Structure formats: structure tokens, C-alpha cells
Amino acid sequence: MAKLSGPPNFLMTTVGKAARWARTRSMFPATFGLACCAIEMMATGAAHNDLARFGMEVFRASPRQADLMIVAGRVSQKMAPVLRQVYDQMPDPKWVISMGACASTGGMFNNYALVQGVDQVVPVDIYVPGCPPGPQSLMHGILTLHDKIMSGEIAR
Amino acid sequence: MAVKDVWLSGTEEFEPTDEGHQEMELHESGPRLREQLGTVVSDDYVLEDDLSDDERMIVNMGPQHPSTHGVLRLQIELEGEIIRRSKPIIGYLHTGMEKTAETLTFMQGPTNVTRMDYLAPFHNELCYSLAVERLLGVEVPPRAQAIRVLLTELNRVSSHLVALATNGMDIGAISMMLYGFRDRELVLAFFEKTTGLRMNHNFIRPGGVAADLPPGWRADVADIVETIPRRLEDYDDLLKNNPIWLERTKGVGVITPEECLAYSITGPTLRAAGVAWDLRKNFPYSGIEQYEFEVPVGQNGDVYDRYQVRMAEIHESLRIVAQVLETMPKGDYRTDDRKVTPPPRQRIDESMEALIHHFKIFTEGFRVPPGEIYQAIESPRGELGCYIVSDGGGKPWRMHTRAPSFANLQALPIMMADSLVADTVATIASLDPVMGDVDR
Amino acid sequence: MTTDTESPAEIRPPPRPRPENPVLAGLIEPFGDAEWTLSNGDDVVRLPRERLADLAAAARRVGFETCADVTVVDYLRRSSGRFDVVANLLSLQHRLRLRILVAVSNDDPACPSLVSIYPGANFFEREAFDMFGIRFEGHPDLTRILMPDDWEGHPLRKDYGVGSVPVQFKESHQVS
Numbered sequence: 001m002a003k004l005s006g007p008p009n010f011l012m013t014t015v016g017k018a019a020r021w022a023r024t025r026s027m028f029p030a031t032f033g034l035a036c037c038a039i040e041m042m043a044t045g046a047a048h049n050d051l052a053r054f055g056m057e058v059f060r061a062s063p064r065q066a067d068l069m070i071v072a073g074r075v076s077q078k079m080a081p082v083l084r085q086v087y088d089q090m091p092d093p094k095w096v097i098s099m100g101a102c103a104s105t106g107g108m109f110n111n112y113a114l115v116q117g118v119d120q121v122v123p124v125d126i127y128v129p130g131c132p133p134g135p136q137s138l139m140h141g142i143l144t145l146h147d148k149i150m151s152g153e154i155a156r
Numbered sequence: 157m158a159v160k161d162v163w164l165s166g167t168e169e170f171e172p173t174d175e176g177h178q179e180m181e182l183h184e185s186g187p188r189l190r191e192q193l194g195t196v197v198s199d200d201y202v203l204e205d206d207l208s209d210d211e212r213m214i215v216n217m218g219p220q221h222p223s224t225h226g227v228l229r230l231q232i233e234l235e236g237e238i239i240r241r242s243k244p245i246i247g248y249l250h251t252g253m254e255k256t257a258e259t260l261t262f263m264q265g266p267t268n269v270t271r272m273d274y275l276a277p278f279h280n281e282l283c284y285s286l287a288v289e290r291l292l293g294v295e296v297p298p299r300a301q302a303i304r305v306l307l308t309e310l311n312r313v314s315s316h317l318v319a320l321a322t323n324g325m326d327i328g329a330i331s332m333m334l335y336g337f338r339d340r341e342l343v344l345a346f347f348e349k350t351t352g353l354r355m356n357h358n359f360i361r362p363g364g365v366a367a368d369l370p371p372g373w374r375a376d377v378a379d380i381v382e383t384i385p386r387r388l389e390d391y392d393d394l395l396k397n398n399p400i401w402l403e404r405t406k407g408v409g410v411i412t413p414e415e416c417l418a419y420s421i422t423g424p425t426l427r428a429a430g431v432a433w434d435l436r437k438n439f440p441y442s443g444i445e446q447y448e449f450e451v452p453v454g455q456n457g458d459v460y461d462r463y464q465v466r467m468a469e470i471h472e473s474l475r476i477v478a479q480v481l482e483t484m485p486k487g488d489y490r491t492d493d494r495k496v497t498p499p500p501r502q503r504i505d506e507s508m509e510a511l512i513h514h515f516k517i518f519t520e521g522f523r524v525p526p527g528e529i530y531q532a533i534e535s536p537r538g539e540l541g542c543y544i545v546s547d548g549g550g551k552p553w554r555m556h557t558r559a560p561s562f563a564n565l566q567a568l569p570i571m572m573a574d575s576l577v578a579d580t581v582a583t584i585a586s587l588d589p590v591m592g593d594v595d596r
Numbered sequence: 597m598t599t600d601t602e603s604p605a606e607i608r609p610p611p612r613p614r615p616e617n618p619v620l621a622g623l624i625e626p627f628g629d630a631e632w633t634l635s636n637g638d639d640v641v642r643l644p645r646e647r648l649a650d651l652a653a654a655a656r657r658v659g660f661e662t663c664a665d666v667t668v669v670d671y672l673r674r675s676s677g678r679f680d681v682v683a684n685l686l687s688l689q690h691r692l693r694l695r696i697l698v699a700v701s702n703d704d705p706a707c708p709s710l711v712s713i714y715p716g717a718n719f720f721e722r723e724a725f726d727m728f729g730i731r732f733e734g735h736p737d738l739t740r741i742l743m744p745d746d747w748e749g750h751p752l753r754k755d756y757g758v759g760s761v762p763v764q765f766k767e768s769h770q771v772s
Contacts, residue, residue, distance in 0.1 A: 031220070032220060033226070034226065034227055034248075034249060034591075035226070035249055035251075035271070035274060035591070035592050036271060036274035036355055036356055036592065038226070039274060039275065039318070039355065040354070040355065042333075042337065043337055043340070043341070043344075043354075046333065046334055046337030046338065046341075047334045047337065047338045048337070048338060048341045061221070063220075073249070074249065074251055076247070076248060076249055076250045076251065076595070077250075077743070077744055077747075078247050078248050078250065078743070078744045079219065079227060079248040079249070082219055082220060082227075082248070086220055106761070108256075108267065108268070109251050109252060109253070109256055110256075110758075110760040110761060110763060111251075111252040111255055111256050111758045111759050111760055112252055112255070112751055112756075112757075112758065112759025113250050113251050113252030113255075113743075113751070113759075114251055114252065116761050131356060132354075132355055132356065134354060246741060246742065247740075247741055247742040247743060247744070250742040250743065252751065252758075252759075254727075254752060255751060255752055255758055256758070258758075259758060290636050290637065291636060417661040417662045417688070418661075418662070418714065418715050418716060419715055419716040420662050420663055420664060420714070420716025420717070420720075421716070422662075431688070433688050438688075438691055439691070439693075527635060527636050528635055528636075528640075528669075529635065529636045529637075529638060530638055530665070530684055530693070530695060532664070532693075539664060539686075541664060541665055541684070543665065543667060543682065543684070545669050553669070554669045554670070556665075556667045556669075558664060558665040558667075558684070562719055562720075562723075563716060563719065563720075565719070566715075566716055566718060566719050595742055596742075
């Protein structure tokens with residue numbers, strides 16, 4: 001069966017588009033809130049900045065039922081193996097958003113305790129800068145991810 | 157082949173074989189087998205002393221778990237549904253902030269410290285700034301002190317709203333999450349207007365605050381003081397006499413005052429156990445003694461009392477904020493001492509000395525006389541202390557934060573002993589630990 | 597030939613400074629080798645490590661119900677002992693704080709544990725062990741608490757680097 005999420009070939013164009021549309025419209029994030037960014041992620045899911053209008057208010061506790069892992073917060077040396085294990089438990093297709101400065105590059109904590117950028121542990125699709133990024137920044141990141149999936153740029 | 161010989165799946169009855177039954181018998185532990193043979197009937201849970209250790213099960217909760225308030229890992233030894241022992245395992249958010257603090261100047265210190273207890277960032281900054289100011293021997297003008305009180309009390313409101321929101325959501329009242337975050341947006345909008353950020357503000361600095369309050373702040377604060385108590389009444393309507401809430405919170409997670417003091421527990425947990433200890437009253441700081449407020453105290457030390465104490469504390473904090481609103485003094489928002497605080501922007505164009513001071517403060521940092529000091533304030537979680545050792549240079553020799561959540565977590569095994577697994581979530585939520593504070 | 601009434605042997609040494617607060621003064625009195633000072637407004641008592649447990653027990657009896665904090669400072673090149681173990685005690689009934697400093701040398705980084713007197717010192721002492729390598733004798737479970745269990749080294753010691761990665765245009769990996 002041809003890849004549904006790659007650049008469309010002429011046979012599977014409409015099916016591919018439909019599959020990508022379905023994936024973006026009901027992306028379930030896995031709860032991976034670690035630190036301050038987790039609070040802003042919760043605020044993004046709350047009433048004021050509503051993630052439910054994108055079909056994403058259901059934060060799945062179990063990674064086996066989630067598509068999207070938003071790494072929100074600083075990843076310490078002790079947490080890195082746990083992060084990888086949760087990522088591995090997610091079924092394909094899966095995407096990762098690295099939220100905040102600490103998750104993207106280690107942030108202001110350039111020291112022994114933190115992994116300097118979560119992309120050393122898991123492959124990242126979108127980096128959202130900020131310390132912490134406000135709900136609007138996170139939402140922009142999520143919508144950019146949706147656009148990238150819809151256009152076929154991210155083939156997963 | 158006759159029709160009856162054809163195997164019709166689902167309609168045939170199995171002939172019981174002896175093999176499977178015997179295998180089961182061999183591996184069954186004593187009490188269950190007795191039950192099967194009909195010698196022991198156990199409807200209720202009966203504590204039998206001759207239970208072997210096979211009955212106990214070690215369950216791991218976390219670190220990635222929706223209800224553990226961040227990355228807390230709990231190892232629980234269970235006997236059926238009852239918790240016999242538990243052990244919190246932390247360190248999953250250790251950021252090395254105390255090591256980083258030794259590489260940052262005293263002016264940059266608040267950026268680091270503010271991310272420890274990320275639900276009450278102003279409190280971290282205030283504690284650090286007060287400690288540095290005591291070492292420097294610098295007086296902070298009254299307006300700066302009043303601004304600090306205003307911001308920290310509003311921060312207490314927003315922190316308790318998150319505690320109520322997550323408390324409610326963990327126990328099952330999911331709408332509390334949306335209500336709590338909705339009201340928090342009011343306070344965060346004011347913070348964004350004043351400091352530029354919704355969280356982790358780096359606004360309270362040694363010497364005063366970073367900037368003056370924006371024009372129109374009185375209207376915003378008056379709006380907050382007026383709106384939030386009405387919403388709190390709604391939450392009381394939802395929860396206070398709700399039978400499910402009462403069942404899940406009354407008598408759960410009980411701790412006595414003696415245990416609290418022995419285990420270094422402070423904050424709403426200590427006050428809910430019955431001890432009226434609040435550092436704002438007993439070791440006042442930043443001019444808070446001028447404002448009238450009560451310290452709410454509970455009786456039983458259970459989850460319900462902690463919820464009541466936090467609700468009452470929100471009311472008291474708003475009372476303080478209303479008084480600050482009325483009596484805000486005029487004056488400077490930071491100390492005059494130019495060796496410590498940067499000069500105002502227009503002075504830099506006029507005076508060479510001001511330019512040099514600005515440069516030195518932002519590159520080298522101001523020097524703090526050698527010494528050591530411990531300053532404690534009342535954060536929404538308890539006694540937040542900052543122990544700073546200075547060697548006379550521009551960066552601290554040692555900066556240690558006494559984190560309230562770190563100490564409060566020691567109460568968790570006590571509160572959870574001999575209680576049910578389902579109460580774990582309620583207990584942790586009521587303790588309100590912030591893992592950034594715990595692990596630093 | 598002297599007409600002085602006092603010979604040099606009879607001149608008493610100057611009395612050691614006593615804290616003003618009567619509770620503290622009464623607490624420190626029996627401890628001859630405890631030095632009390634006032635550090636920026638805080639009451640600080642320094643004493644040798646063998647006496648730490650006795651002073652803490654006496655403090656608990658006198659009314660210091662809770663131990664607010666136990667931490668360590670690394671002074672690196674100090675002759676009287678590389679480390680200082682700092683215990684902060686708090687008395688609710690007397691509204692007092694007391695800070696106890698105990699010098700610990702690098703050759704024998706050990707100190708008596710306060711857990712039997714103040715159970716709340718448990719996590720604090722584990723963190724001090726994890727970050728500095730000070731062994732607290734009598735602690736029920738002295739294991740690493742913040743770093744992974746197999747971590748080598750004690751991060752907050754002054755001879756342990758910050759561990760920063762080089763960043764372009766920034767000298768963050770140089771600790772002053």
C-alpha cells in the first residue's frame with residue numbers, strides 16, 4: 001500500500017489527502033508536561049485559548065493512544081530514558097513538538113543536569129521558542145505542524 | 157458422521173478436565189485456596205497476620221502520569237488496595253539551578269531562581285532579592301515594597317487557583333480545571349501588562365523592582381479584586397457540600413500537627429493541621445505588617461481542610477491586594493543606591509558616571525560584601541528560604557534554596573500509609589507539590 | 597616587686613559573646629566549644645561536628661520543633677575544613693531561628709545525621725550527600741536523590757565543572 005503521508009502519487013492522491021486531513025484534525029497529544037511550559041500547555045488547552053477547536057483537547061495519558069508528544073519543559077539526565085521510552089511506545093504516525101527554550105536547546109541552563117536539546121533523544125518536528133512560549137506561540141507551532149502534515153512536507 | 161458429532165462451536169459444553177484444575181491448585185496461595193474450598197468467606201477485607209509476602213505488590217506510579225503533578229515517581233507497596241509503604245522518587249526535573257546560580261551575577265540571579273517554583277515565580281524572586289538586600293545592607297523604598305506585596309499576593313491567588321484546578325480535576329471535577337485556568341487568565345493578563353511576561357517574570361530584583369506599574373493598573377487590579385471572589389463562590393457551590401467531593405476528601409490524607417513539625421512541613425498543609433504559623437505574620441518582610449489579614453487554620457489536617465485553607469487564603473490575599481490598591485505610596489520603585497541599581501535611562505545620556513555605573517552593573521555585576529544569610533518568606537507552598545554565601549565578588553559563592561515542596565514531599569508516605577490506592581491522587585493533589593521546586 | 601592585687605594568672609579571659617535571647621543563651625551555655633555570632637541579623641552557632649547531635653537534641657527539647665533546612669557549602673581552600681554543614685532550626689513557640697555551622701574536612705567527609713532528632717532532615721541530608729558527598733552517619737537511606745543512581749561525582753562541589761557545552765559567541769563554559 002502506498003504511503004499515505006508522502007508526496008502524493010497520482011493513484012493515491014485523494015486518499016492520501018483525506019488521510020492527512022483526518023490526522024491533522026484529530027491529533028491527540030500525549031501528556032508530557034515537565035516544568036513551567038506544562039502550565040502554559042495546560043493554559044492552551046483551557047478555556048481562554050481553546051485547543052478543543054482543533055480537536056486536541058483530549059490529552060491522552062497513555063502514549064499508546066497518542067499521536068503527538070509535546071515535550072513541554074526541561075529534560076534532565078534522569079528523565080531522558082523515560083522520554084525515549086514514552087516516544088517508543090507511541091504508534092506511528094507520530095510527531096514531536098519541542099516546546100520552550102529548555103526542550104529545544106537546553107535554554108538558560110547550560111549545565112550538567114539537562115539534556116541540551118531534546119532532539120538528542122527523540123526526532124523533533126517543530127521547535128517552539130519562548131520561556132515559556134505563550135499559548136498563542138504554542139498554538140502557532142501546532143498549526144504549523146498541521147500545515148506541514150497537510151502539505152505532505154512531513155512524511156511520516 | 158452423525159449430526160451430533162459435528163462440533164458446533166459455542167453450543168457445546170466443555171467436558172471439564174482435571175489437568176487445568178490441578179495446575180491452578182498447585183500455584184494458588186494459601187488464603188485464596190481456602191476460599192475456594194469454602195472454608196474462609198471474605199466479603200470484607202480481613203487483615204490476616206499470616207499473609208505471606210506474596211500478597212504484597214510493588215506498583216510504580218509515574219514519572220509520566222497525568223496525576224502526579226509533574227515528574228514525581230511513587231513506588232507503592234500494596235496489599236490488595238491498601239498501601240503499606242510508599243516512597244517518592246524525585247530528581248526527574250533536576251536542573252542544576254544552584255550550580256548555575258554560581259555563574260550568574262546577583263542581578264541575573266532572579267532569572268534563575270524564578271524558574272524553581274514556576275507557579276509562584278514572584279515569591280522566588282522576592283526571597284532571593286530580600287536575601288541579597290540584607291547582605292548589601294540596602295533599604296528598599298516603600299513604593300517598591302508595596303509593589304512587591306501586590307505582585308506576590310496576586311501570585312498567591314494564581315498559584316492557589318492552579319492548585320484548586322488540578323485538585324478538582326484529579327478528583328474528578330474536571331470543570332474545575334477550566335474554571336481555575338479561566339480565572340488565572342485575569343491575573344496573568346495583569347502580570348503581562350506589568351512585567352511583560354505571563355510567567356517567570358524576573359521583575360523583583362535586588363534593590364526594588366524592574367519598572368514602575370503601568371498606567372491604568374488600578375482599574376485592572378480593582379477588576380480582579382471584584383471578579384474573583386464571585387467566582388470563588390461558584391466553586392464553593394460546586395464543591396463545598398458536594399457529597400462526592402466530601403466522600404473523597406474528608407478523612408483522607410490525614411496528618412497531625414506533631415508529624416508536620418517533625419517532618420518540616422510548612423504552608424497550607426501545616427495550617428490545615430491546626431498550627432497557625434505564617435511567616436507573613438511571624439517574621440514579616442517587605443512591609444506586609446501594615447496590611448490587615450487573617451491566617452486561615454483548619455482542624456483535621458485532611459484533604460478537605462487543605463482545600464478550605466487554600467480557598468480562604470485566596471480571599472485573604474485579595475483583601476491584602478485591595479488594601480495595597482488603596483494605600484499605594486508614591487515614590488521610587490527602586491533604591492537610590494547607584495552602585496546597586498542601574499540609573500534611569502535618560503541619565504545615561506547626560507552623565508558619564510551614570511553610563512559607567514550602568515555598564516559595570518550589567519557586565520560585572522555589583523559586588524556584595526562577604527557573608528552568609530538565610531532569608532525565608534511564605535510562598536503558596538510553605539517556607540521558601542534562600543541561603544546565600546557571598547565571597548565579596550559579583551556572583552554568589554553558594555546559593556541554596558530551601559524549597560517548600562521538597563520538604564513537604566516527606567509527608568507523603570505518612571499521609572498515604574494504610575489508605576487506599578484511589579486516595580493517592582487526592583493526597584498528592586492536596587499537597588500541591590511543584591516539581592521544579594522539589595528538584596531545582 | 598608588684599603591688600597589683602591580681603597576678604596575670606588570675607586575670608580571667610574575656611567572656612565569650614552570648615546571644616541576647618535568653619532561650620538561645622540557655623541552650624548554648626552547656627556547650628563550651630560553641631561559638632555564637634550574629635551574621636547579618638541571624639543567630640549562628642559554630643561547633644565541632646561531634647557535638648552536633650547533642651546540640652540538636654537540646655534544641656528540640658528547648659522548643660525548636662522543626663528543622664527548616666540542612667545544606668552544605670564548599671569553601672574549597674579553607675584551612676579549618678573544606679565543607680560547612682549548615683543546619684537551620686526553627687522554633688515556632690519562641691519565634692526564633694538558629695543556624696548551626698559544622699566544619700567538615702575533605703579527608704573525612706562525614707557528619708552525624710539529624711534524622712533521629714528531626715525526621716524532616718531526611719531528604720535534605722540525602723541531597724547534601726548527592727551534591728557534595730558528605731556522609732551522614734545514622735541516616736536510614738543515604739542514597740542519591742536528585743541525580744541518577746549511577747552518576748559519578750558530586751555536582752555542587754567547587755572542583756566539579758558546570759558541565760556546559762560550548763555555545764557560539766558566549767563564554768558560558770568558563771566559570772569565573
